[in-house]
Amino acid sequence: MENYDLLVCGAGPAGSAFAMTAEKSNSILVLDGAVNPKPCGGLLAPDAQKALAGFELTLPKDILVNPQIFSVRTIDMKTGNVRRYQRMYINVDREKFDAWMLSQAGGNVDIKKARLVACKKVEGGFESQCKGADGEIFSVRSKNIVGADGANSFVRRTFMPEIKTRRYVAIQQWFNIDENTPDPFYSCIFDPDSSRCCSWSIYKDNYVIFGGAFEPENCRERFETQKAKLKDFGLNLKDPVKTEGCMVLRPVSPASFCTGKDGVFLVGEAAGFISPSSLEGISSAINSAVALSDAMRKGGNVEKTYKAATTGLRIKLLAKNLKCPFMYNPLLRSIVMRSGISSIKLK
Numbered sequence: 001m002e003n004y005d006l007l008v009c010g011a012g013p014a015g016s017a018f019a020m021t022a023e024k025s026n027s028i029l030v031l032d033g034a035v036n037p038k039p040c041g042g043l044l045a046p047d048a049q050k051a052l053a054g055f056e057l058t059l060p061k062d063i064l065v066n067p068q069i070f071s072v073r074t075i076d077m078k079t080g081n082v083r084r085y086q087r088m089y090i091n092v093d094r095e096k097f098d099a100w101m102l103s104q105a106g107g108n109v110d111i112k113k114a115r116l117v118a119c120k121k122v123e124g125g126f127e128s129q130c131k132g133a134d135g136e137i138f139s140v141r142s143k144n145i146v147g148a149d150g151a152n153s154f155v156r157r158t159f160m161p162e163i164k165t166r167r168y169v170a171i172q173q174w175f176n177i178d179e180n181t182p183d184p185f186y187s188c189i190f191d192p193d194s195s196r197c198c199s200w201s202i203y204k205d206n207y208v209i210f211g212g213a214f215e216p217e218n219c220r221e222r223f224e225t226q227k228a229k230l231k232d233f234g235l236n237l238k239d240p241v242k243t244e245g246c247m248v249l250r251p252v253s254p255a256s257f258c259t260g261k262d263g264v265f266l267v268g269e270a271a272g273f274i275s276p277s278s279l280e281g282i283s284s285a286i287n288s289a290v291a292l293s294d295a296m297r298k299g300g301n302v303e304k305t306y307k308a309a310t311t312g313l314r315i316k317l318l319a320k321n322l323k324c325p326f327m328y329n330p331l332l333r334s335i336v337m338r339s340g341i342s343s344i345k346l347k
Helices: 013-021 046-053 094-103 154-159 219-233 282-298 302-309 311-322 324-328 330-339
Strands: 002-009 028-031 071-076 082-086 109-112 114-122 125-132 137-147 166-176 186-190 199-204 207-214 242-250 264-266
Touching: 002 013, 002 114, 013 028, 013 094, 013 282, 028 114, 046 282, 071 330, 114 137, 114 154, 137 154, 154 264, 166 219, 186 219, 207 219, 207 242, 264 302, 282 302, 282 311, 302 311, 311 324, 324 330
Parallel strands: 002 028, 002 137, 028 109, 071 186, 137 264
Antiparallel strands: 071 082, 114 125, 125 137, 166 207, 166 242, 186 199, 199 207
């Protein structure tokens, strides 16, 4: 039985940011249970850039990928409308970015390629069963548990009531770039016939990525239907190199969030923190993790302090629902796109 002050489940931006900022006197074990990369465009939005700026870190150049593009082509498949809007994203290799974030953790942090498979509360903390990448089962005792394990959080499902939120399945495929692939562009795609959410296409070095968020029922069929329609917009995608998938949340009310209780704490999308309009979650992952670290450093009622510290974040995310009708309501979206407001005219 290994003993730690804190067991952190998940080694994405939320788990890494917590490990980076937690009190150095704490012994911490981070479980990096990622078997496959999460479907993520790997674009650092301005909010994520701002969150990273708080660490005074600089991105290594090997994390960056080509191309770096400063606009997004918005495509409405229903009407055929296409507009370009300025967006200041940084295009990164998501796997390398996550590894770099995790590498910033201090010497008080142990990292293991393993995932949580069972956990129970015991006197003085928790006993957890973990499964390593080699299939080995080992036990960990910890005073507290931090769930940084994403939308379908095992930690949240084990210890917390079900949150009331919208759930989608994110599916993403990678394709080799060839002579028939159009010049690089980013796109945000809307197709109300196949999804009430959005999709995207992104270029990364020698690949073009297409992904989207779909209602769980018949999600793969919806994905394939939408992918086939891209041919009419210049992307004829065949023979994927790899396919990725995961659950993604879209908070709709205060009941869509859960920060934890009784020694169990949730950060990032495990807590429900993700933008319901753009599905951007890296900034919320980092900011919530830092808020939890600060709450633990202050001591006292950590649960209450952490929840209060994320009040502004929850309000900000819920306020983004006010933007959603102009993005996801077909009529309002058509009006906005036809108006050309804030769009870029090609020279």
